[in-house]
Amino acid sequence: MSQLTIKDESQREILGIFQRTGALLSGHFVLRSGLHSGHYFQCAQVCQRMDAVERLAELLVQKIRAHGIQFQTVLAPAMGGLVIGQEVARQAKARFIFAEKENNVLVLRRGFTMAPGEAVLVVEDVVTRGGRVVECLDIIRKAGGKAAGIAMLVDRSAGTTKFEVPALSLLELSFPTFPADGLPPELAALPVQKPGS
Numbered sequence: 062m063s064q065l066t067i068k069d070e071s072q073r074e075i076l077g078i079f080q081r082t083g084a085l086l087s088g089h090f091v092l093r094s095g096l097h098s099g100h101y102f103q104c105a106q107v108c109q110r111m112d113a114v115e116r117l118a119e120l121l122v123q124k125i126r127a128h129g130i131q132f133q134t135v136l137a138p139a140m141g142g143l144v145i146g147q148e149v150a151r152q153a154k155a156r157f158i159f160a161e162k163e164n165n166v167l168v169l170r171r172g173f174t175m176a177p178g179e180a181v182l183v184v185e186d187v188v189t190r191g192g193r194v195v196e197c198l199d200i201i202r203k204a205g206g207k208a209a210g211i212a213m214l215v216d217r218s219a220g221t222t223k224f225e226v227p228a229l230s231l232l233e234l235s236f237p238t239f240p241a242d243g244l245p246p247e248l249a250a251l252p253v254q255k256p257g258s
Contacts, residue, residue: 075214075232078117082107089251094190096238099248102215103256104186108144117231118148121212124229125153125182132182132209134158134175136201138167138193145214146184155182160200167196175206182209189217189238194224 079085084106090098107113125132132155137146139161150157160167175181183197194211201208211228219235222228239248 072232075117075120078113079107079215079232082110082113086256089248089253091241091253091255092189092238094192094238095241096189097241097244097248097253098236098238099251100234100236101254101256102187102217104141104145104214108186114144114148115152117214118145118152120231121145121149121184121214121229122152124231125149125210125212128210128227128229130182130210130212130227130229132180134179134181134206135184136160136181136197137184138197141186141193142184145186149182149184149212160197167193167200169200169204175201175204177205179206180209181206183211185211185213187215187217188213188222188230191218191222191224194228198225 079102084103086101086103087099088101090101092098092101107117134156135146135150135153137143137159139159143159146159147157158169158173160169163170181201183194185194188194198208208226210226211224213228213230214232216222216230216233219233239245
């Protein structure tokens with residue numbers, strides 16, 4: 062099975078939080094992107110522990126401030142980004158809104174709007190290819206806001222997924238993903254799980 066590699070030694074605390082809370086899983090998983098992997102982050106597990114959420118958000122807010130990203134509002138995609146997005150907004154004393162699926166597309170509902178030029182930070186839990194983040198950036202643009210940046214707990218692409226605005230993560234991991242027709246034998250031999258985000 063492929064090894065989980067840590068890109069930066071300073072990320073060990075964050076990885077430890079995920080391991081301690083049972084959020085880092087090993088096996089054979091189908092990701093939301095449709096790719097297969099021997100590892101999976103089930104962020105819902107870490108989000109049960111508010112002490113862990115508070116610490117992860119504290120570290121994320123520190124990183125956001127260190128990079129000089131200014132924002133008034135946090136936008137998180139449901140479901141994965143909700144808990145961490147709200148906690149980042151709370152600690153940063155910012156407004157919190159979320160996007161949710163309607164006809165399989167992320168949209169703003171529940172009366173959420175943005176003022177012209179409002180600086181909005183997108184907060185997500187795990188990014189592999191960044192599809193939901195791109196949808197959030199489109200929402201901000203269409204609503205008249207201004208995307209200030211992206212903050213995520215885990216960047217599964219290890220920094221290879223690029224966006225039009227600055228993107229920060231607490232943990233950058235590099236472990237292989239495979240198309241369904243290109244699985245290595247040791248992964249193909251395991252039962253497939255699709256745990257959801």
